[in-house]
Amino acid sequence: MNDAPRPHGFVKRPEPRSLGSATRGQQMIEGVLPLTGGVVEGDPFRGAGAEDVDAAELHGFGWLDDLAAVGSARARDLAQSRVLGWIAAHRRVPEISHDVVWRADVTGRRVLRWLFHAGQIMPGLDRDGAQPLFDSLHAQLGYLERADIPAGLPRIEALGGRAIAAMRLKGAEDRVAPALDALAADMEPSIRKGVLRSRCPEALLSCLSLLGWVKATAAETGHALPQPVTETIEDIAPILRALRHADGGMPRYHGGGRGPSGRLDHSLRAASRGGEIAPGHPMGFARLARSRATVVLDAAAPPAGPAAAQAHASTLGLEFTSARHPMVVNCGSGRLFGPAWSRASRATACHSTLCLSGLSSAKLLPPDGQGHERLTLLPQRVWAGRCDIEGNLMPADTPPPPPREPDTILAGHDAWLGTHGLTHLRELYLSPDGDELRGDDTLAALDEDAQETLGRVLDAAPNGIGYDIRFQLHPDVEALHDGDAVRLMLPGNEEWYFSHDLTAELRLEPSGYLEAGLPEPLASTQIVLSHRLTAPAVQIGWTFMRAGAS
Incomplete structure (x- = not known):
């Protein structure tokens, strides 16, 4: 360690704040560390596959949560060995470094996990044996005090780790007030102007x-x-x-x-x-909730500016959950699963909404000067709201109807107005008992200018414009053709049926489910309704209904 020995001990012994998966923890004990997009065998910092996984996830030590979930003596021994091994390999804390290992948000995560799981790391160590841990924590606290961090979640991770370390470590009492003040000063730029956007x-x-x-x-x-x-x-x-x-x-x-x-x-x-x-549509999402069911709809354009680095073309995409079981999802983020998944997962076809064949509702641009791919916002307008009894759109902050009435929403976007003259409208109905989700998707040229644009496109495409309505299913949902419908079997013997108005062709296609912590994408299924637009407007109706519901 490049600093002099630091004070030993905690002001007050920290307790675990986060637990992970006991299944992944047991895999670690058996010699395999599963991380997003891959696995590492043996020593995670020198083992097979260590060069291929995300360094931020590896060096952030979030996987200590999984060992803590096991809670056995072997788990504690392994946690201690891995932390002390990392300290021995990183004795010199740099003044400033652009290496991922020393990225401020990664350092903040690492410090927090070492503090949270000190009860796993320290048993059996005498004072001399534990001193390297405290030396490293103090040195990393100093690093967080001088690091330059962009606003947003990474800055909250770094400043949060700094504040908690300063409050917990003996000898850091004079660093508490500056740490808390720095965190307080960041609420506006990082959360209100960063994360929310x-x-x-x-x-x-x-x-x-x-x-x-x-x-x-x-x-x-x-x-x-x-x-x-x-x-x-x-x-x-x-x-x-x-x-x-x-x-x-x-x-x-x-x-x-x-x-x-x-x-x-x-x-x-x-x-x-x-x-x-x-109230309203927080973060640009609309929500329907009845009984044991929830629907969340992306009811705004993708984020723009610096916040667009991870934006997806998911406008009017929905997710549908019944009680404890997610049913309709989107594929998720492929950022840590390689370049191909990263790009594909951001396309409209990886979400549960309508998509013109080969054309997303937003366009992925080449990387900017910092290497981030961006989305250009094709939708000029996105709107959503509940409807009155005559089908008229009400303000976004209109209170939900009483629980014994259905919950409804009407939404739309004009992403393809300029190129095809088309607007997508989506109307959703969730029954009072949560046993039926019904939807109508309309693709239409709504005025004379739009119809003129559409006419030119159809003149060049006499067979019409192909489009699909996709419903990405959670990997725990088994889907089987049942005549013109689809039978959906959820965990716990819960059954649902998907049906449609027979305007479109129905098929089941393979898909993928991406989630942090998975070594590779999980195989899943998607329901696809395919059709071709040959007139100024077309509407397709579809329904998810719990088996036995009337």
Whole structure:
């Protein structure tokens, strides 16, 4: 370590804040570390496959959560060995480094996991044996104090790790106030102007989790939490409640996943105003909820500017969850599964919505100066809202109807207005008992100018314009043809049926499900309704209905 020995010990012994998968933890004990997009055999920092996995995930030590979920003596021995081995290999903490290992957000994650799981790392170590851990934690705290970090989730990860380390470590008492002040000053640029604009629900969940951990640590160690941090927690919680699926997971949009199991409900406890739900369309998503069912619809254009680095062409894409079982999803983010999956997963065809053949609702541009691929926003307008009894669109902040009435939404976008003269309209109906989700997808040229544009396109394509309506199914859902319908079998012997109005051709196609922590994409199935537009307008109706529902 390039710094002098640091004080030994904690102001107050930290407790685990996050647990992972006991299944993955057991795999580690058996010699295999599963990470997103691959596995590492043996020593994760020198083992087979270590060069092929994401370095940020590996060196962020989030996988200690999985070993903690096992909780056995072998798991504790392995956690201790891996952390001390990493410290021995990284004795010199750089002044500033652009290596992924020393990226500030990765360092913040690593520091947090070492603190959270100190009870796994330290057993059996005497004072001299544990001193390298404290030396490294103090040195990494110093690194976080001088690192330059872009606004957004990475900055919250770095500043959150810095604040918690300063509050926990003996000898860092004079560093607590500057750390908390730095975090408080970042609420506006990183969360309100960064994460919220990214339209990634999981990123917002990560922010709430971090701020909740900071709040709990401040309470345990006797430090006052700055008001901006408290206010931000209270602002985020209603948004996440509004986006929560029936199974407790997050909608998987714009580069995010569903979040660790149970993380959302646990994180929401940090807010004092329990039960409050944000009105309107928070983060640009509309939600239908009835009984045990939830539907989340992407009801806004993809994010623009710096927030567009992980944006997907998912406008009007839906997710549908029945009780504990996600049914209709989108493919997820392929960012950590290689370039081919990264690009493909951002296309409209990897989401549960309508797509013109070979043409997404937003266009992926070449990388910018920082190597980030961007989306150009083809939709000029996106709209969504509940409808009155005559089918008229009501304001986005209109309160939901009473629980005994169906929940409905009408949405649309004009992504293909300029190229084809076409507008996509999607109307959804969720029954009061949550046993029926019905939809109508309309593709139409709505005015004379649009019809003129469409006429020119059809003159050049006498067989019409091909389009598909896709419903990506969760890999736990088994789909079988049943005449003109599809029988859907969910875990726990729950059965649903998908039917349509026979306007389009129905088929089942293979697909893939991408989620952080999976070594490779999971095989899944998609329902596809295919048709060709030859007139100014066409409408296709479809229904998901629970077996036995009337």
